[in-house]
Amino acid sequence: MKTIRDLALALQNQQMTSVRLIEEALTRIDAHRRAGGCAWISIDAQQALAAAHASDATRAAGYAPSPLAGLPVSIKDLFDMAGQVTRAGSRVLADAPPAVTDAPAVARLRAAGAILLGRTNMSEFAYSGLGLNPHYGNPCTPLDPSRVAGGSSAGAAVSVAGEMAIAALGTDTGGSIRVPAAFCGLTGFKPTAKRVPLTGAIPLSASLDSAGPLAPSVDCCAIFDAVLAGQSPSSIETSAANIKGLRLYVTHDYVGADLDRTVRSAFEAALETLSQAGAHIVHFSFPELFELNSINQQGGLVAAEAWAWHRPLIQRASAQYDPRIAANIRKGATQTAADYLDVLAGHKRLQAYARQRLYDADAWLMPTSAIAAPPLAPLINDDALFASTNALALRNARITNILNGCALTLPCQLPGTLPVGLSICGFAYSDARIIRIARAIEAVLAAR
Numbered sequence: 001m002k003t004i005r006d007l008a009l010a011l012q013n014q015q016m017t018s019v020r021l022i023e024e025a026l027t028r029i030d031a032h033r034r035a036g037g038c039a040w041i042s043i044d045a046q047q048a049l050a051a052a053h054a055s056d057a058t059r060a061a062g063y064a065p066s067p068l069a070g071l072p073v074s075i076k077d078l079f080d081m082a083g084q085v086t087r088a089g090s091r092v093l094a095d096a097p098p099a100v101t102d103a104p105a106v107a108r109l110r111a112a113g114a115i116l117l118g119r120t121n122m123s124e125f126a127y128s129g130l131g132l133n134p135h136y137g138n139p140c141t142p143l144d145p146s147r148v149a150g151g152s153s154a155g156a157a158v159s160v161a162g163e164m165a166i167a168a169l170g171t172d173t174g175g176s177i178r179v180p181a182a183f184c185g186l187t188g189f190k191p192t193a194k195r196v197p198l199t200g201a202i203p204l205s206a207s208l209d210s211a212g213p214l215a216p217s218v219d220c221c222a223i224f225d226a227v228l229a230g231q232s233p234s235s236i237e238t239s240a241a242n243i244k245g246l247r248l249y250v251t252h253d254y255v256g257a258d259l260d261r262t263v264r265s266a267f268e269a270a271l272e273t274l275s276q277a278g279a280h281i282v283h284f285s286f287p288e289l290f291e292l293n294s295i296n297q298q299g300g301l302v303a304a305e306a307w308a309w310h311r312p313l314i315q316r317a318s319a320q321y322d323p324r325i326a327a328n329i330r331k332g333a334t335q336t337a338a339d340y341l342d343v344l345a346g347h348k349r350l351q352a353y354a355r356q357r358l359y360d361a362d363a364w365l366m367p368t369s370a371i372a373a374p375p376l377a378p379l380i381n382d383d384a385l386f387a388s389t390n391a392l393a394l395r396n397a398r399i400t401n402i403l404n405g406c407a408l409t410l411p412c413q414l415p416g417t418l419p420v421g422l423s424i425c426g427f428a429y430s431d432a433r434i435i436r437i438a439r440a441i442e443a444v445l446a447a448r
Contacts, residue, residue: 001216004166004223008067011059018052018059018070022115025072028164029117038137039149039158041077041087043118048072051115058113066233067223069113074159074168077119078126079103079211080200088202089122089152091135092313092320103200105169105211105228112227117165120155124322126171126204127306127329128152129179129369129394130379130386134322138376141184143419147373150180150393156214157184167215167224173204173302175369175397178409181214182421183373187442188214189221189408189435190400192428196228205305208401218410218438225431237432240439241362244278249361254289255370255396262372262413266420270412270445271365277444282361288353289399295346299331304340307332324386347402354403354427363437368409368421369393397423406431408438412445 010016026045033040055070064070080086080099087093102110109116121136123129131154132138139154141147142162149158153170157180160168170177172190181188189212196211203209213224219238226233250256250271259267275281306329318326335343358364370392379386400407405427412422424441426434 001163002166003217004067004071004215004220007071007166008064008069011070012064018055018115019049021070022048022052022072022117025117025164028162032162032164037139037158037162038121039139039155039162039164040074041089041119041121041136041155042084044116048115048117055113055115064113066112066227068109068167068227068233071114071166072117072164073109073114074117074120074156074165075106076153076156076168076170077122078171078201079106079169081106081116081119084119086202088126089124089133089136090321092317099200101200104197105201108227108230109169112233114227120153120159120168122154122156123152123176124325125202125306125310125329126152126173126176127302127325129175129390130374131180132376132379132386138380140376141373141419143185144373146375146377147418148183148376148379150183150369150373152176153180153214157181157186160184160186160214160216167213167220169228170212170214171201171204172210172212172401173208174401175394177210177212177214178368178397178407178421178423179393181409182368182411183419185411185413185419186214187217187221187408187410188212189225190406191225191229191431192406193401193404195429195431203305203309205302207301207305210401218408218435218442221408222435225435237436239436240443241436243274243440243444246279246362246437246440247282247360248274248279249282249284249358249364250366251284251286253285253287255366255399258370258392259367260371262417263367263370263420266413266417267367267422269414270422273448274441274444284357286353286357288350291346291350292399292402295343298335298339299328300343301340301347303328303332304335304343305332307335324383351403358427363434364425366396366423366425368397368423370395372418372420400425404428406434408434410438410442410445
């Protein structure tokens with residue numbers, strides 16, 4: 001799979017044009033849809049081609065605003081795009097007025113010269129880690145079309161894994177970038193929440209939401225993230241950390257429990273490879289994480305904050321919601337103000353424990369998801385199986401959101417197996433450090 005820098009160099013050397021890249025992307029999208037694929041909710045073909053022509057003209061005049069200039073990018077159907085209705089993967093908002101302006105994250109991508117192809121499918125209102133959507137279809141990983149792509153940024157992941165876009169804009173409240181990236185063999189980055197503005201994006205949980213990229217490599221994520229955060233991609237650190245001597249923490253209690261065989265084998269093999277390369281794998285215990293089950297027993301911050309936003313909509317048009325999503329949102333209706341404050345206090349308590357237990361760690365490693373991508377068919381009509389599978393898919397990834405940290409997932413699967421994600425996690429605003437460590441880990445794993 002080509003990277004952002006590969007394509008940027010091809011454009012710079014006149015070996016490729018943006019128009020040709022977009023035409024090829026649109027051809028793949030058409031083939032995907034003809035085959036029954038549902039990664040996209042809408043495509044802006046004419047606008048994308050016009051933007052590509054303009055990009056080629058400005059490049060010929062000597063100007064390319066960023067490495068993303070002229071490259072095809074997808075946008076999760078959660079962000080405002082001027083002149084379009086933001087549906088958030090739902091039918092409930094179909095009659096909403098079109099957005100007047102782009103969300104800041106979208107505007108920054110446009111300013112960087114990215115060609116926005118269209119809006120990608122997602123779990124309705126971003127409230128699931130599996131990506132199923134009864135309104136627009138259930139995206140599946142291109143690496144095994146019988147298995148789910150993961151969610152909620154399901155279409156985003158498929159758009160990149162299917163080489164219909166070089167990178168995708170997604171959101172992550174409890175793993176919604178990292179889980180689909182893991183299931184689709186991609187790299188995904190959940191930045192520190194406040195680094196990327198979420199104005200103009202429909203919220204799930206304002207306390208936990210983050211916006212970030214799904215892309216082919218760590219470097220691609222770093223470039224995309226810099227644009228989203230309002231930084232110049234030329235300012236990012238491109239060197240990797242020295243793997244030798246890195247203190248990489250691993251716990252087998254909460255995040256290591258109930259791993260499926262594919263995930264466990266891949267994770268243990270990755271740790272052994274990193275150890276042989278000179279990293280110090282430091283095993284530690286974090287038993288306080290088991291408190292999460294009681295902290296979130298009424299749905300946690302996500303349900304409470306989702307209910308606050310959805311209450312008028314769900315009371316007016318509940319029949320138009322995916323029943324599973326509506327049930328999750330309604331959990332917030334049972335929470336009192338005291339319950340909400342208790343959840344906040346629980347998060348603060350876990351954050352304090354994390355500071356104590358990881359005080360000298362360079363990064364915390366964990367399997368991104370406890371399971372590899374599960375088969376789609378059994379999940380469609382079995383609510384209990386869906387709920388238990390969704391909880392297991394998101395269990396590990398949501399910890400970073402609760403700890404207000406950042407995390408990058410990259411592929412670590414063994415040959416001939418389903419994709420598995422390895423997460424490199426850090427505290428708030430350690431984003432640049434985590435990316436440098438991820439570059440080192442990516443290089444070591446690629447050399448196996």
